[in-house]
Amino acid sequence: MAVELGGIFDSAIKNSLFKNKSHLQSNYSPQSIPHREKQIESVASIMAPVLRGERCSNLFLYGKTGTGKTLSVLYVRDEILKRAKEMGIEIRIEYLNCKLKKVSDTEYRILAALIEQLGGSIPSTGLPTQHVYSKFIEIIDSKKQLVVIIFDEIDQAVKKMSSDFLYTLLRMNAELSKAQISMIGISNDVTFLDNIDPRVRSSLGEEEILFPTYNAVQLQDILKERCLEAFKEGVVDDGVIAKCSALAAREHGDARRALDLLRIAGELAEREGEKRITVEYLDNANKKIERDKILDLVETQPTQCQIVLYSILSLTQERKDEKENKLFFTGDVFNLYQELCAKLKLEILTQRRVSDIIADFDMLGLINANVISKGRHGRTREIKLSIPSNLLIKVEEILKESLGI
DNA sequence: AGGTATTCACATGAAACTATTCTCTGAGTTAGG
């Protein structure tokens, strides 16, 4: 990273392509959000009652990643807070992303994070959960106020815990005497509401708003607007924007990804001292994003998982040498894994665990594993490495390095 | 031939365990009055 920054500084001083790069970063909130007028209006009208000092309905927003859910809600929040300040009303609207590392995935931590945002403090561990609950209620109920809590990526939280947590939170109004709370849930999983506790469903989903994915044309508008602010004039071709939005539209209309793509393409072009961004840089950026993601993933795996991955890697190469794409299975991986552990003098995890690790890799997209039945010869996973072949050598290096082979 | 039952080699789930991290509490210790 240090190298990258150095390059940016150098060319930023001389002839940067960027006018203001922050406008392309995902945490930037633009003044206008194209093609989301309707949704923003809905959110605003649902939340408006808080300005009259009334509790607003619970709200649930859903749509795929990068469709502007978070952006829209935060925009409405800022507007409401601005207005409330003018009118001298006290409203608290807290935003919490359930997926952040810090928050992780337990009710304890979510509550702890909320308490912290509300100005209290709570140790990171060591307290009974009940205690944390009462502290939370105490803080909220300390004075007459309206509290709106926005849970971003709420599906992540529920996946790990249970919907009981949400139920308790939703019911909390009954325990509050002075204050009142409402909740806004944001989810990437469109089917989230369908498979949770119906009690939670009915109260969290008092109002629902769907954020549809952007199509290529809409993405193009968004990109154009941001480009005006982010890049200097004449740096970006129309063709580049078109291609960029087409690429992103193909991948589920994710605006965030489109912006990342453009930014990285810009950085790449800048580093090579180009005056304008061409289509090739987009392709390179696309590759670079993928590459960085995989390498980072591999690098940050715990040792045991790395050994499993290394086993898979070895098996892939072994089988490729022999015949064309002979597949292998969980059992093969586990055997090789055991040998490796013995060689490295590490303790051997159970097959049960290794099976889970393999399933995790599948989730992460490092491998492709299908459960198949080989009839009389049992049921197992058919495993295929899905790391692009140009990265294989690099990945192998990383693994060898960190395992000390 | 056609139908049914077995059986393999794991997958998948749930519960229980372990090591580690952290707070809180109260007993024992210390130092100052």
Added chain:
DNA sequence: TAACTCAGAGAATAGTTTCATGTGAATACCTGT
């Protein structure tokens, strides 16, 4: 006697292990023609 220290009790978490149960289809085994 008040302040301080420090070990032990409790609690939460991540990563595992243990135990239990599930599963899809190739194969073995019938059954009647």
